[in-house]
Amino acid sequence: MPIAAPSHNDAIVDTDGAEKSVPKANRTPALSHRMKHDKSILTLALSSQYIFAGTQGGELLVYSLDTYERHRVIHAHKGSVLGLCLSQDQKLLFSSAADPIVNVWCTSTFRHLYALWSPYDIGDIFCVAYSSHHHTVYLGAQNTSIQWYDLKEKDTRPAPTVSSHPSERKNKFFDSLGPGGAQTPKPSGADTRPRDAVGGQELQIDGQDIRQFAHYGYVHCMLLGRGILPEAPSEEVLVSGGGDGRILLWRIDPTQRGAISSIYTLEDGREEGESILSLAREGSFLYSGRFDGEVNVWDLETRQLVRSLKASTGDVHTLTLGAGALYAGGKTGVVQKFNQHYETITTFKAHDGLILASAFTMYNDKPTFVTGGNDNTIVIWEVRDCTELSAIARRSNNDLMVESLSQFVSFRTVSSLPKYRADCRRGASYLRSVFQNFGAVTEMINTSEPYNPIVFAKFRGNPATAASRKKILFYGHYDVIAAENEDRKWKHDPFALTGEGGYLYGRGASDNKGPIMAAIYAVHELANEQSLGSDIIFLIEGEEESGSRGFEKAVQARKDLIGDVDWILLANSYWLDDHVPCLTYGLRGVIHATVQVESKHPDLHSGVDGSALLDEPLKDLVMLLSKLTGRHGKVQIPGFYDPILPLTDDERELYTEITKTLLRGNPDLGDPEELAQSLMRRWREASLTIHRFQTSGPENSTIIPHLAKAALSIRLVPNQEAGDVAVALTSFLQSEFDQLESKNKLTVTIDHQAEPWLGDFNNEIFQTLERAIMSVWGPTLGQIRESVPAVKAPDYFSPLSRAADDAPAPTISKDKPAPATSNTLANSSDPSLARPPSSGTYNTANSHLGQNDAVLRKPLYIREGGSIPSIRFLEKEFNAPAAHLPCGQASDSAHLDNERLRLVNLFNSKKIFKEVFRELPRT
Structure with a gap:
């Protein structure tokens, strides 16, 4: 059942904390x-x-x-x-x-x-x-x-x-003598x-x-x-x-x-x-x-x-x-x-x-x-x-925050479907009203039609610190992925926030409405306590799930409104597993492209017209796509790997810490070096994926389609420029297609591109986030005396300075290790080995780990394979470094059915934002 949204019949609190009169109309809990x-x-x-x-x-x-x-x-x-x-x-x-x-x-x-x-x-x-x-x-x-x-x-x-x-007593049934003096055997485990x-x-x-x-x-x-x-x-x-x-x-x-x-x-x-x-x-x-x-x-x-x-x-x-x-x-x-x-x-x-x-x-x-x-x-x-x-x-503010999130989730802010355009506008208006009720200066920044507006809000810090106030930009998005539930895969209505088992279920709960609401309430609490020492600027867009359409131009047009920025903060990703807090310092970029081969002929019958003389579009397309990657997925585009940054010693240590933590929770993940390689491949290595094929004509086995096209994506890593790679991809495909000497026509369309991002995990904002996470989440359990092998970084992550045709394929052992997917990690770890109870006590009777093994540990510094188009743009536009705080767990099912956010993660994220907004100006 859904969480009830605040009603005019309920007792409520004004944003300034004043009590309102409460009619006793709502008698049902x-x-x-x-x-x-x-x-x-x-x-x-x-x-x-x-x-x-x-x-x-x-x-x-x-x-x-x-x-x-x-x-x-x-x-x-x-x-x-x-x-x-x-x-x-x-x-x-x-x-x-x-x-x-x-x-x-x-x-x-x-x-x-x-x-x-x-x-x-x-x-x-x-x-x-x-x-x-x-x-x-x-x-x-x-x-x-x-x-x-x-x-x-x-x-x-x-x-x-x-x-x-x-x-130990005799049982009247099992210990009684049956016919012939036989005793009924007790069930297994009866005496334990x-x-x-x-x-x-x-x-x-x-x-x-x-x-x-x-x-x-x-x-x-x-x-x-x-x-x-x-x-x-x-x-x-x-x-x-x-x-x-x-x-x-x-x-x-x-x-x-x-x-x-x-x-x-x-x-x-x-x-x-x-x-x-x-x-x-x-x-x-x-x-x-x-x-x-x-x-x-x-x-x-x-x-x-x-x-x-x-x-x-x-x-x-x-x-x-x-x-x-x-x-x-x-x-x-x-x-x-x-x-x-x-x-x-x-x-x-x-x-x-x-x-x-x-x-x-x-x-x-x-x-x-x-x-x-x-x-x-x-x-x-x-x-x-x-x-x-x-x-x-x-x-409490936590209760009010959940109620606000419940209303926020109820708006079907699906940017990819035109039928929800009005819902997107209503969701943006509701978000703006939340900001206004908490005293922020707000404005709707319009994007080019028909795209959704950006909600701008600014909270001014304590006037006493006007001369030294820093400006922190919080970026997020109110639009969500579609959640049609015709197949009833959702346990509940996706647009009615539902509390179950310590989680809040609903589309956008984790991506990205929950983290946005946590940040807003953190600022609200600091303002009420007169502890807001910096200006907090919110830019919440409504097109992120559709490639941030119109975002860049709209921000550039209103830079006068936004002003200068010292730090950029976002919260739009997840922990590596379900138990250990993380900080994200890198994202891959992406290029989405459509490759199409078309014939001048109409769709033909293979029995009537099929012959070796006919250039079939689907054959051409398959041969062309096969040229894109070689052995073990190595991308064949010339110069593709040239700009990739080498693995530094500092970053190598991060992978050592990650594998120790993951293997401590679940030794079944295997060899630490193979686990590290698997993660690095997802985070630091560019990759190419072919997603789907589409052909013209009826779907039967005798048709030669006159048109065939495929959707593909390239995941980019920091230092690769999306524009340069897009040009190289188009040029490479055209060159290879020319060698086929086909009479068909090739069309390559770049549908979307986003730059990769790499943050400096040693800078002030990351260090402030690290301290806040350690303060809020408390100690994790480290087996101090346990020896976990250090991870030696594979050689193939050194920079590839040679041309692609000379560069060796990544070295992989004969028995290719199974990749550590996000699903594997989300469902693998034992929470009792990762973190003690939230009360700070630990039951040593139920674990081989003693209380002396509980130590304050840093969050895991991770990179991600996904992309967020706006982050690198914001860094360049405002000349300010960005940092990324994952609020959710690996099992939150963002973009999937039954998306959710754990209540404790929502509450603790608010606490972390609060500490960061209070402490960052002092660094």
Whole structure:
């Protein structure tokens, strides 16, 4: 589902931070993000930092509340995780399951601290509660008992025997004797423990710390709290709900190791009570959920049932209170929301299946409702009609940035298709309005018709620094590649920004609307903090995906408006893999050409007219194109390789660092020298590609077409001039065609050309970017003591000074190495080996790398095989150096289906831009 764009019914913030009045018209929470798994989500718990989810497969999933990125998958139990509970200080997480075991986890290191079990077979453990005041764990079991363990005594009680562990006990089925005295063999792995539930202290409940038959049915749910007893508001009370339809309140006796005794029972007078499936409490009111949508409201002061609500949820599996509302979810996949007067505010479909868990939190002053279900999804809902209007109005800049990006993506700014011309103009107008709202001076710079305009915006730095202010030009583009979805390859509407699994999906999210919005919000934040020490100029064009048509002439015509420039910055590319930040210092250029051979004859029949005397256009074209490249793809155009720059020692070191990092994440990438050669071929070596053939006439096997043409491209490297190579290509093809002595006509058309670009990775802007990346992304994990062979640069990358006909082909080993493609690298590395968790902690229990191996490392300096036509032009026109910050990951699928940008990359890119815009003027 798409992220909702800001509405006039929502609480919003002016660009100057002032609060606006917020009508409470929008009562339905907005779907903010969705995380998918491969198993049902049975239970949820929210800390101030994480979403914890228990699955049917025994896993604990840990997601960031900030970026919704999956932080950990903890293999915690051998049965479904049925209950989760956090300690009051949120340092401990308790998980109960069908094992039947309660595991205790540290929420900062995710280490397994304790395993707790009953001395008896108790079936599934449906729920767990923890008294931080008494340091006592309570569990509710399938065998109708409530049991407890006082953790203060964990070191004084005798350690349990190995045979007492539930996995070691005899199984009533597998260990029973069948006919003839044979024993059923246990399934493979039945005696092993989950991978992460090892280590830590093992604890067994004492036989006297059990309340047998606490209910006359399963103990489905429990909660702990104070203020429940009017006569003793400071006393902590345990509340349980069971399959007998009763709710029991229990007194805790700390002198008896947390033993419980009944205080009173809440019953509605039915002879046969229906199960209590869920509980929630706010103040002196207790809410219980039952079968068939029944929600009961109990007054704890009078101990009476005061209301019975009917929800359209089916069986009420979960109840949650938050933001002045009660949320009920259940069997139908529907959430029903009640206000404080128990009136239905809204009912909405949340899951395609049962809703089994829900939770609420105020994260960064933002009311957030979370649901989980048996459709294997966790859904994040933004609550916008919260009674705390001021909290809504204080939404973070990150939230506002995502909303702005959502609107930006909704415009179908496809420059290559005339039918989207109006959308392009609307997208440009929207972008200009964002700049204007943040106080920039803006103007539309027109290009020649019918091309899209350039959005110009200028933010002036702090007046106090007027004499020394530097001017930084940020270049980007608002146009996108077409995203028609007739074949339904996109998971979502490509023009409705959709949050899923920590990513934002939508055309332009990564290329280039997301990075543009990150840069705008970075400048906005600096301006609000009065820390903008430079003038930031934005030039955002609308024709980049169509070869930057009209851009150069339009910029040259308005240089008076743009003014002088000291630095140029762009963000229109991707990391080398999915885990290690990069800086791009080189791009190949490109020439797109069409080669056409045409006969004076019409299309002919091969059986009637075919003969050796006939010059067939397609034959001529094939023979002609075969002359373009030789062995191993060596381009045969004379002088083609002459201008190419040699590989310097500094650049050689960059490849050494790249291969070390990539091989550390994925040793399967092979030999470091072959990997380096593969990358150099993509980045530093010019290449020629034939893309497609086209012929005249009907498509059958008997036609001799009168016209044949092919599309080809040449990728250029720095120091090759596109104009010179285009002339050389045309001349070479004509010369070779003349030698065919054909009666046909050759036409070579240069459709598009763009210059290569090479930056100085040792200059101030690159060094400022490097420091900002290291500051924002933090340390990467380097195996300091590991010896990775240094990369020796192959000889064939030395400058080729001889003419092309004398130059040797690149030397390649007999077994030609497979190229390290972008797809290979995007799907190859292990993130745990590349970077520690974003919180700065690293789980040494789950890795052979220790904390001492975490060091601040530079970003990888990379080059790219693609081209961006405007960069070299801007450098020449303004006599200013450019630098390129990749914001996205290798797997972002730019130009492909399901383009996306990771939320953490968007947020961190904003931070990097902010540091660069603040620090660069000081260099």
